[in-house]
Amino acid sequence: MTDKAEWEGRIGRSWASEWERTDRSFADLTPRLLAAIAGLAGEDVVDIGCGAGEVSLAIAAARPAARVLGIDISADLVAAATIRARGRANCAFALADAAAWEPDRGAPDLYVSRHGVMFFDDPVAAFAHLATVAQARTRLCFSCFRAPAENPWASGIARLLPAGGPPPDPHAPGPFAFADAARVRGILERAGWRDVAFAAHDVRYLAGRGAAPVADALDFFGHIGPAARAMRDLPETERPAFQARLRDFVAAHRRGDEVAFDAAIWIVTAAKA
Numbered sequence: 071m072t073d074k075a076e077w078e079g080r081i082g083r084s085w086a087s088e089w090e091r092t093d094r095s096f097a098d099l100t101p102r103l104l105a106a107i108a109g110l111a112g113e114d115v116v117d118i119g120c121g122a123g124e125v126s127l128a129i130a131a132a133r134p135a136a137r138v139l140g141i142d143i144s145a146d147l148v149a150a151a152t153i154r155a156r157g158r159a160n161c162a163f164a165l166a167d168a169a170a171w172e173p174d175r176g177a178p179d180l181y182v183s184r185h186g187v188m189f190f191d192d193p194v195a196a197f198a199h200l201a202t203v204a205q206a207r208t209r210l211c212f213s214c215f216r217a218p219a220e221n222p223w224a225s226g227i228a229r230l231l232p233a234g235g236p237p238p239d240p241h242a243p244g245p246f247a248f249a250d251a252a253r254v255r256g257i258l259e260r261a262g263w264r265d266v267a268f269a270a271h272d273v274r275y276l277a278g279r280g281a282a283p284v285a286d287a288l289d290f291f292g293h294i295g296p297a298a299r300a301m302r303d304l305p306e307t308e309r310p311a312f313q314a315r316l317r318d319f320v321a322a323h324r325r326g327d328e329v330a331f332d333a334a335i336w337i338v339t340a341a342k343a
Contacts, residue, residue: 074143074167074191074243082144084293089122089150091290096124096184098273099335103184103213104128106269106337110209112136112180118168118200118212119143119186123151123161129182130161137175141166142186169196172203179205183212188247197261201342208342210263213335214248216270220334221246223275227296230315232308245295254338263340271335277320278329287320287329 076082085092093100103125113136117126120140130138140163142148151163169190181200190196201208218225224245241247248254255266278287291297297316304312323329 074189077143077189078145082142083146084298085121086144086146086150088290088293089124089147092294093122093124094279095276095290097276099213099271099333100125100128100184102271102273103182103211103337104132106339107180107182107211108132110180110211111207112209114176114178114205115139115180115182116141116178118181118183119189120151120163121147121184121186123154123163125182125184126151126161126163127155127158130158134160136160138162139164139175139178141168141171143167169199177203177205177208179208181208181210181212185213185215185245187212188214188245189243191243193247193257194261197258197263201262204342206342210258210340210342211337213337214254215246216334216336217249218246221275221332223277223331223333224296226319226331227291227300227316230312230319231300232304232312248336248338251336254336258338258340262343264343266338266340269337269339271337273333273335275331275333276328277331278324280327283327283329284317284321284324288317291316291320
């Protein structure tokens with residue numbers, strides 16, 4: 071589980087400091103999300119869980135007549151995004167929780183999110199609120215991971231951990247909370263969205279690159295994702311063995327000057343009911 075307080079604090083700081091490598095890790099995903107919204111109308115666009123702003127800035131560049139607002143609960147990420155947006159008059163960022171956010175410049179007509187909606191504590195209430203404050207014909211488009219078994223960068227790391235403890239709740243807020251398409255459809259329809267559709271995409275998760283891609287990937291995993299949590303939470307006596315297993319796992323996925331993993335995502339679209 072990844073809760074709101076973690077994004078407001080430690081995780082948000084990590085992602086803000088690592089925005090170049092997190093954007094790089096999504097390099098195969100982001101164009102597919104942007105292509106999915108290219109045919110959707112939208113002049114008042116809100117990017118939910120905008121992170122360091124890459125998607126917001128790309129939308130603003132593609133739609134110069136639109137107003138694009140990126141919102142995130144991490145002050146560190148909003149600060150990083152705001153710096154990146156200097157000179158872009160039609161793109162702004164705000165510190166806000168999407169589940170309670172209130173527009174102050176007109177209702178949105180397009181919501182987009184790159185892997186930002188799986189962390190809602192109460193997803194039905196959050197999506198219902200977003201529908202309530204939106205225009206009548208508003209569209210929604212977001213990406214999320216499919217099952218962990220289809221994402222070996224995550225399931226592989228999980229297998230490196232010592233056995234024991236209860237299995238995680240697959241529906242708890244976190245990277246894979248929206249893996250179950252039937253559950254997500256039910257959430258959206260109960261929250262006031264219709265025409266819910268899922269498109270499956272298989273993408274590359276780029277973890278390391280350069281002259282020392284294994285070291286780059288290990289450093290990245292040490293700051294972002296399940297390996298970072300494991301290295302923080304494991305007893306000190308168990309960390310060296312886990313780090314050795316992680317190094318072997320990462321090295322096995324090196325191809326030339328890159329370390330990359332297969333990743334599986336949904337791109338979900340819906341319309342306000």
